[in-house]
Amino acid sequence: MSTFVLVTNKTDEYLTIxxxxxxxxxEKGSKFLAFVIPCKTEDKAxxxxxxxxxxxxxxxxVCFAWRFGTExxxxxxxxxxxxxxSAGKPIFGQIIAFDLTNVLIAVVRYYxxxxxxxxxxxxxxxxxxxxxxxxxxxxxxxxxNYYEITYNYSETGAVMSLLNxxxxxxxSQNFDDSLPSITVFLPRMKSExxxxxxxxxxxxxxxxxxxx
Numbered sequence: 001m002s003t004f005v006l007v008t009n010k011t012d013e014y015l016t017i018x019x020x021x022x023x024x025x026x027e028k029g030s031k032f033l034a035f036v037i038p039c040k041t042e043d044k045a046x047x048x049x050x051x052x053x054x055x056x057x058x059x060x061x062v063c064f065a066w067r068f069g070t071e072x073x074x075x076x077x078x079x080x081x082x083x084x085x086s087a088g089k090p091i092f093g094q095i096i097a098f099d100l101t102n103v104l105i106a107v108v109r110y111y112x113x114x115x116x117x118x119x120x121x122x123x124x125x126x127x128x129x130x131x132x133x134x135x136x137x138x139x140x141x142x143x144x145n146y147y148e149i150t151y152n153y154s155e156t157g158a159v160m161s162l163l164n165x166x167x168x169x170x171x172s173q174n175f176d177d178s179l180p181s182i183t184v185f186l187p188r189m190k191s192e193x194x195x196x197x198x199x200x201x202x203x204x205x206x207x208x209x210x211x212x
Contacts, residue, residue, distance in 0.1 A: 011143070012189045014070050016102045018139045023132030025124055029112020032128035034091075036136050039104040040068055040212075042076075049106055056108045063125060064106040065092035070143050070212060073101065082109075082125075086118045090126035098133050105129050142187040145211050146171065147195070150181045151204040158201060166194040183209065 016038060023034035035052065039045050045066050052062050065077035065088050077088030091105050107128050116124060151159050159182065163170070168186040186194065188211060198206040 011070075012187065013140050013142055014102075015098070015100050015138055015140055017100065018137045021132050021136040023128050023130070023135070025128035025131060027112075027116055027120060027124045028114040030114070030116060030124065031110040031112065032124050033108040033110075034128035034132040035106045035108075036129070036132040037104045037106070038102060039066065040102045042066075042068070042074070045104045048104060052106050052108055056110075058110065059108045060111040061087065061109040062106055063087035063091060063109070064104065065089075065095055065129075066104040067092075067095050067101045069101060082121055083118050086121040087125045090122045091129045094126060094129040094133055097130075098138065100133075100138070105132065142189070143211060144185040145188045145191040146183060146185040146209045147191075147206050148181055148183050148209050149198065149204065149206045150179045153180060155201065155203055156180070159204065162194065162197050162201075166190055166197070168194060 017036060018038060020038070021036045023036070025032040025034070033056070035048075037048055039048065045064075049062060049064055053059075056062065061080045061082055063078055063080045063082060066075065068074040075092065077092040079085065079087040079089075087107065091107055095103060095105060107125050109124075149159060163184060166186055167190070168184040171183040171185055173183075174181045195206060198204055
């Protein structure tokens, strides 16, 4: 199993998939079932992998690769007992080839009684992943900045007016404390103007929480 982090150039958009897709490849009796899944966290990816292992308990391997993030990538791939770099790495190669992130690809192998050799395995895992990606619904997404805004109740109108002006989306609101707070997000390309507008107002504090 390999894990590593890569840093890319800054961009305001990325490609991902919108729903699960499946692919299939057969070689000398062995069957390779590929699943491409939209996913953003390691914990969620592990849930899917455990699910496949339970559903396909007669399979001999569940190999996988994932990439999460938009600028700092969290990458991992696993051969799950196959010869070194014969499964996880070619699966991961297809994520790179399609320029995707926030995605998990798992390939379930049912052994057909004939050894395929390292070259055969590389081709089988690569091809099954590619077949699933070829029919996947790939979408372009904007990278968004998430902000927490705290303000006096008297400033509610001004806050909502600016959010509407910059088409910011509300993620959550909290009115339990003496100062209400709201968490919002919007495409990073629009965020600089919104922050500048809020900083001109008194009794309002805005801070960046994270970017994704």
